[in-house]
Amino acid sequence: MMRDFEGRTCIVTGGASGIGLTAAETLLTRGASVHLLDRDQVALERAVKSLRDEHCDRVRFEVADVTSTEECNRAVAAAHAVAGRLDHVVHCAGIFIGAALADAPMDDWRRVIDVNLVGTANVLQPAAHLMNEGGSIVTISSMAGTRSGAGVSAYAASKSAVESLSRSLAKELAPQVRVNVVAPGIVETPMSNAPGSAASIQSQPAIPLGRFAQPEEIAAVIAFLCSDQASYITGETIHVNGGIHMK
Numbered sequence: 001m002m003r004d005f006e007g008r009t010c011i012v013t014g015g016a017s018g019i020g021l022t023a024a025e026t027l028l029t030r031g032a033s034v035h036l037l038d039r040d041q042v043a044l045e046r047a048v049k050s051l052r053d054e055h056c057d058r059v060r061f062e063v064a065d066v067t068s069t070e071e072c073n074r075a076v077a078a079a080h081a082v083a084g085r086l087d088h089v090v091h092c093a094g095i096f097i098g099a100a101l102a103d104a105p106m107d108d109w110r111r112v113i114d115v116n117l118v119g120t121a122n123v124l125q126p127a128a129h130l131m132n133e134g135g136s137i138v139t140i141s142s143m144a145g146t147r148s149g150a151g152v153s154a155y156a157a158s159k160s161a162v163e164s165l166s167r168s169l170a171k172e173l174a175p176q177v178r179v180n181v182v183a184p185g186i187v188e189t190p191m192s193n194a195p196g197s198a199a200s201i202q203s204q205p206a207i208p209l210g211r212f213a214q215p216e217e218i219a220a221v222i223a224f225l226c227s228d229q230a231s232y233i234t235g236e237t238i239h240v241n242g243g244i245h246m247k
């Protein structure tokens with residue numbers, strides 16, 4: 001395994017579970033120091049305990065809710081302060097609540113936008129001030145962001161907006177920092193296993209590659225976009241969906 005992230009500091013939001021946790025593990029294995037940021041303290045402690053067995057003092061965590069500007073400012077600054085640098089932000093924190101617009105309680109609708117879209121801005125604003133030159137950011141959208149679909153109006157709208165926000169930020173931070181998006185299809189994580197999840201709501205579209213993704217297959221693309229191998233890619237969305245949605 002390459003150690004191309006040696007000496008680099010990364011924040012991984014949503015790092016207590018699923019894609020975030022797997023991305024953190026991949027970056028740690030490639031030599032990075034990783035700060036997991038998540039609102040779920042119990043899951044964070046469990047995640048850090050398992051990661052520390054192999055990666056000891058290179059993994060830390062910050063408890064923060066991405067809907068809180070103050071908590072994000074504090075957590076991002078704390079992660080930066082440890083080594084005085086911030087090279088990568090991988091923003092995976094997100095929620096899915098599915099319902100047809102006609103039936104969706106507006107509080108649920110707003111909550112999805114607040115966590116998925118406003119949460120992205122809350123994390124990336126302090127990061128934009130602290131990122132090192134040559135750094136890169138990866139946000140997570142979804143195939144729903146381009147494909148939309150019945151029963152996913154808030155989620156799809158939030159993810160389209162994350163893609164748009166990421167492109168704006170890519171222009172604002174160039175040439176010092178690159179910003180890209182990974183748009184997964186259906187990935188086997190706690191989110192897709194939950195009742196009423198994307199996997200069930202999108203009525204199991206035919207998947208040309210014949211199966212759901214494993215989180216490692218998303219983490220590999222995240223790590224590629226963070227790495228110097230992607231040094232000329234910015235403002236791009238990479239679709240990783242087994243061929244469900246071809247652009």
Ligand SMILES: NC(=O)c1ccc[n+]([C@@H]2O[C@H](COP(=O)([O-])OP(=O)(O)OC[C@H]3O[C@@H](n4cnc5c(N)ncnc54)[C@H](O)[C@@H]3O)[C@@H](O)[C@H]2O)c1
Binds near residue numbers: 015039119143
């Ligand atoms: N699993 C899929 O099929 C799938 C498909 C496409 C996109 N995605 C996206 O990938 C990202 C990661 O999803 P996952 O499948 O790993 O889900 P997951 O539920 O396993 O992990 C999400 C993590 O985000 C954290 N989180 C949620 N709200 C938060 C908040 N307000 N503040 C801080 N942390 C918060 C949770 O505590 C959890 O640890 C999400 O943005 C999701 O929308 C997932």
